[in-house]
Amino acid sequence: MKNILTLAEKELKLYFISPIAYVLAMVFLMVSDYLFHSQVFFYSTLSSQAMRAQGNAPQINLHEILFRPTFLNMSIILLLIMPLLTMRLFAEEKKGRTTELLMTSPLTITEIVLGKFLAAWFIYALLLALTLHLPVMLSHVTYVAWKPLVASYLGLLLMGGVFLSMGLFASSLTENQIVAAVISFGILIGFWLIGLTAQTAADSSVGEVFNYLSLIDHLDNFVKGMINTRDLTYFLSLTILGLFLTHRVVESQRWK
């Protein structure tokens, strides 16, 4: 455990030194704000129209109309930026020949993989935390339902775990960061396409399977405020799968 923390600390240090985390944070923050405010704008038009028609504001679930679309759109943005967060992790060690340092130190491959993963997850959690100002801001003007928000952030954290473990796996395959990023885009877009297919093939049995595999559907359950074991198991097992594959690749590279 101590080794994992040492390795994670080193990765965090490198994250904070390089500009990429800051740039990503800024882009992510701007896009999330934009997504949220466009929902607010949409909602206020809607409600003023409703008011004009009926003379009073209809009862609308704010979480449903403001946060749910924001979070779902955010997941697409995350799909685009997360590979940039993980591409460096193994590729750069290989390119800089520092793998030899790690692999000849008394560390296990599991510790190395987990150290990197935890560091990336921590950075991701910070990214998400940046968007907390949206509900906080809203809570000053109106009532905010915190419970589904907590579930939503939990869902986003868990989905991020999947993105990161897939990105880590991609990074272990190559010593070129760009190639690593492209591979993880490929994997993540694959999951996204599965979601799309699930919608079009909704009532066949293939649709059922695809539905289960679709990331967005599972995230949507969290975003709706439901936390159930089915979705938890889904995210956690995909994350573990990614980490396991990474472990295998790193181990197999010793034999080359």
Next chain:
Amino acid sequence: MIEVMHLGKRYGEVLAIDDVSFTVAKGEILAFLGPNGAGKTTTMRILTCFMPATNGTAKVAGFDIFEAPMEVKRRIGYLPENPPVYPEMTVSEYLQFVAKIKGVPHPKIRAALASALEKCNLGDVSRRLIGNLSRGYRQRVGLAQAMIHNPDVLILDEPTVGLDPKQIIEIRELIKGLGGEHTIVLSTHILPEATAVCQKVVIINQGRIVAVDSQDRLSAQVRKSEKISVRVRRGEAVEPEKLLSIEGVQQILPQPAVDGEGVFIVEAELGRDVREALSKRVVESGWGLLEMKPLAISLEDVFLQLTTEEKGVEEAAAAPAPAEGVTA
């Protein structure tokens, strides 16, 4: 301290090392000498448990590299061909990180850092980014990294490659100073380096150990001629004079043979290929050529592939070098 037993490594079809065995006593500095591609890096990577061997095994400080890799790793400091540094980190940050992953207990890290910085003369640059250091300083950071946890064994892969003469001398002095306290295996393709720094030399060529010796006896080896072994069907018909008349051939040495065959070694002038003329003459004479092969690569041939002179370094060593400032 180190016991290498019949180590072999295959990369797909390529046999990188074959049946490599040697031992290193405690406190000894051993040179692993061989031309490029001889298998030095491969052997060192196996010893440091970076990659597994295909055959054989080795023991470091009594621990088997397969059975107790963690114990071996704790006792080895390794400087790979390229110093494994993070250019974005400062020297101190980096060395502290290495100390932690090598298992130096927390309260001892400061002392370990201070001692490594001092031994490798890095005090002045401890707060600089490694990426901004010169090649020579980076190599010293690599050395500091290898000894930060005060390991029993240091494994250094071509520690002076790519350095300028002044830096080479500094690094060699540093390594010499570390002997005694640490057991050191140092690989090199430079003959004078092996003789200058080490007490014992293991020579490796094409993946095989060709000699193990103390450094002074090695210098006695001199290469004199090309040798070709020839085997013919009718040994009794052989007339050595017919071969001696070929230009370049100096001597014919008959060898024991069976079944009436004839085997002899043809010695020719160094650097002259007489095989074509030789085969023609044997065939024309009707002795029944069965086989002709250059003799297995000897120590002398290995020496030809080694770097045996170091102009700049010898000159720089002769002149008293001024203390190096921070030129990074």
